[in-house]
Amino acid sequence: MGLRVPFSCSLASLKHFIPIVIVTFGLTFIFHSFAATPAVNKPHPKIVLISLDGATPPLLDRYFATGVLDKRKGLGFLQSQGLVAKQNQTITPSLTAPAHIAIGTGSTAARNDINANSFHLVASPFKQNISGFAAPIGGYSVGIDGPLDDHTQTAESLWIALRNNGKKVVAATFPGADGLDIKIPGLADSPIVQPASDRTVDYTVPFGAFGGVGARGFSFTAADFSDAASEIIQQLTTAGRSSFSPVKVTTLETIPASGSGSLTGGGGSYNLQVAAIDTSNDKAVNYDTLIIFDADRGIQPRASQPPATGSAYLKASDRTSSLFYFEGSTNKVGTSFYVTQLASDLSQVRLARYSANYIPRNQAVLADVDDANNNVGFWVPQPDFRIPERISSGFDDFPDLELEAIYQDQVRTFVDYQTRIALRAIARNSDADLVLTYIEQPDGSGHQFLITDPRQATDFRDPNSIANNQDREKIERYQKYLRSAYRAANTAVQQIIKAVGTNKRGRPNSNIIVVSDHGFAPFHTAVSLNNYLSSLGFDNTKVRAITSGPAVNIYINLQGREPDGTVSKAEYVTLQQQLVNALAKFTDTNPNYTAGSKSVAIFDKIYARPIPNDPSDRNFGLDTGEFIGQDSGDVFAIMRLGYNFDGTQTPVVQRLGDPASETPLLSVPNFYGAHGYDPELPEMSAIFYAAGPDIGTGTIKRVRNIDIAPTILRILGVQPAPTVEGDPVNLGRA
Known part of the structure; x- marks a missing residue:
């Protein structure tokens, strides 16, 4: 747990610059005091x-270090003006949903009951899953020890204690704050096991949702285009645009009003077309701009009032996407378009439509969602791994560099959008x-571009592209993309610092704390656990594995626990031990991947649910x-x-030497970075930076993500809930 030694002396009364070094057990602080200055009167959040x-x-x-x-700026500024931790230990498992709920509750996954990005509620039918981002925080009663909605939570989001004590809390796309009523998936007439009131704060903007239409690539030649009708030319003129070559048009796609391929909460069908125009008055045919429009509405000028956008205008030389709002969509759905190749004679045209997205319109937070839509805009597409991995349709003939350019555009535009949501909230x-x-x-880019291990295939379709056959140029490109992602994230921090302002000492007016949920590590092998369990004869109606990254929850369909349980308690005991043994003996013997060892155990940590000594114990299967x-x-x-459950390709690409x-069981994955491993590993360490009126300066050896909530509560003078497992970080005083 680590020893927390209280900081016993105040530096606020010191009038001169005095460096002080305090060494405690496991903690080193280097503080500097500054002459007191008047407080800034401009309102700003406390934390x-x-x-x-x-x-x-x-x-x-x-x-x-390398510039x-x-x-x-950003994290560098916070480091110079405040505290930085050498290590911020995340939780088991080091996955996004569990780690964020740990940050928000001060409790580990075993206590807050968010144990993966996707898992099974034992009160659900056996085949049902739930998202870790939309599951009951702190658990619920499974019906054995009382009604489903009669339960004392084993963890509590910190905003509950804060709001109960009259504090004002704002959440801008933060996991767990979404205004949802949570029910048990697959359970008929399920009661609400966590009400929206527990997941709602004073201003709540949920993270965005998929709008029902996935990304798609389009490829055209000049033969696909025809001369535009007179009404389209008139629409173009009305929109304030002109072309120095004949306007050309082709059909892009039709998004139906309902059924497969339709928008979630759309406003009817959308007949999308693309017009090509020449904006260069150089007396030559030189098409340089594409306009995406709905044929039923015609070409529209760019709209200035969100969420409307008008038609999407794409100038090839701009190398940036253009937003497109689906007018009339009840969920306020939108997308973006990006042109990767536009030959001046239209002999080769490639463009991408990103996935459709929207901010969930949960009733409890609808006013805040509308505020975000109307002032920042609809939820823009986030970086989509399905495009560079060619999972989405239409991208097979796009060169790698064009797919990478698309992803980089999504990184820039999505970080900018999330930052503007945060600035609007503030x-x-x-x-x-x-x-x-x-x-x-930088999570999305870490998954996509973290090639640092010679066992990683730089061409995921070619198992030979490892070791000396790796593509060094591609590795360098990927390192550049990762650097860009960190720059984008750091710029977001800087913009928030600028929004809250700094005082005369140059420190932020608000206490700004920046953390991450986990670290990152490269992986070289995708693992099919279902194939492995099937090869050993496990019955998938009795045993089911749900994976998230390199972590897995394996459930046994226990009678009396799952509504459709079939496995007796005696068989449960046998199956559980068989599963533990099976995982323990699962090894990799391919010398191309075992780093000189004859055999490498694939699983690092294996935990079994405790079993009561008495089979009649009412907690059997629930301990x-x-x-x-x-x-x-x-x-x-x-x-x-090095191993990850995600990334298996279709069709599977087998590893070199298998x-x-x-x-x-093992194959070449189609991406490169992962998290979810043992949080004690240095690769999984998260970050911690903090600066502000209530924060000293210096270095902390180690904090934990479960310490963040009690630290915030202490700054605001609110007693933590009894369920909090973390300890306040000793921040000193500025």
Whole structure:
């Protein structure tokens, strides 16, 4: 747990610059005092907590040391004006949903009952899953010890205690604050097991949702285009546009009003077309701009009032996407378009439509959602791994560089959008006690571009592209993309610092705390656990594995627990031990991947749900432990570094040196970075930066993500809930 020694002396009364070094057990603080200055009168939040998903200390240290990141801005500024932790230990498992709920509750996954990004509630039918981002925080009664809605939670979001004590809380896309009523999936007439009131704060903007239409690539030649009709030319003129070559038009796609391929909460069908125009008055045919429009509405000028956008205008030389709002959509759905190739004679045209998205219009937070839509805009598409991995349709003939350009555009535009959501939340609530905000990068880029291991295939379709056959140019490109993601995230922090302002001593007016949820590590092998369990004869009606990254919850369909349970208690005991044994003996013997060892155990940690000595114990199948929560698997396990359940390709690409198989257990993955491993590993360390009126300066050896909530509560003078497991970080005084 680590020893927390209280800081016993105040520096506020010192009038001269005096460096002080205090060494405690496991903690080192270096503080500086400054002459007191008058407080700034401009309103600003007391605390702003920013989560940069997947940011890691080693990469940040390297980027600051090499000048990739400016030490005067963002995290560099916070480091110079406040505290930085050498290590911020995340939780088991080091996954996004569990780690963020741990940050928000001060409790581990086994206590807060959010044990993975996707898992099974044992009160659900056996085949049902739930998202870790929309599951009951702190658990619920499974109906054995009382009604489903009669339950004392084992963890509590910190905003509940704050609001109960009259504090004002704002959440801008922070996990767990979404205004949802949570029910049991698959259970008929399920009661609400966590009400929206527990997931709603004073200003709540939920994270966005998929709008029902996935990304798609389009390829055209000049033969696909025809001369535009006179009404389209008139629409173009009315929109204030002109072309120095004949306007050309082709059909893009039709998005139906209902059924497969339709928008979630759309406003009818959308007949999308693309017009090509020449804006260069050079007396030559030189098409340089594409306009995406709905044929039923015609070409529209750019709209200035969100969420409307008008038609999407794409100038090839701009190398940026253009937003497109689906007019009339009840969910306020939108997308973006990006042109990757536009030959001046239209002989080769490639463009991408990103996925459709919207902010969930949960009734409890509808006013805040509308505020975001009307002032910032609809939820813009986030970085989409399905495009560079060619999972989405239409991208097979796009060169790698074009797909990478698309992803980089999504990184830039989505971080900018999330930042503007946060700035809107702060502007609307400058008197907030706590602002919680979340930035998706650099996580997405870490998954996509982290090639640092010679065992990683730089061409995921070619198992030979490892070791000396790796593409060094591609590795360098990927390192550049990762640096760009960190710059984008750091810029977001800087913009928030600028919004709250600084005092005469140059420190932020608000206490700004920046953390990440986990670190990152490269992986080289995708693992099919279902193939492995099937090869050993496990019955998938009795045993089911749900994976998240390198972590897995394996459930046994226990009678009396799952509504459709079929496994007796006696068989449960046997199956659980068989599963533990099976995972323990799962090894990799391919010398191309075992780093000189004859055999490498694939699983690093294996935990079994405790079993009561008395089979008639009413808690049979419900007992918990340090790493097993109420809705964890009956066996929970984490793989060692280098292996990941995600990334299996269709069709499977077998690794170099593995025996041919129709159902391979191990294969070449189609992306490169992962998290979810043992949180004790240095690769999984998160970040911690803090500066502000209530924060000293210096270095902390180690904090934990479960310490963030009690630290915030202490600053605001609110007693933590009894369920909080973390300890306040000793911040000193500025």
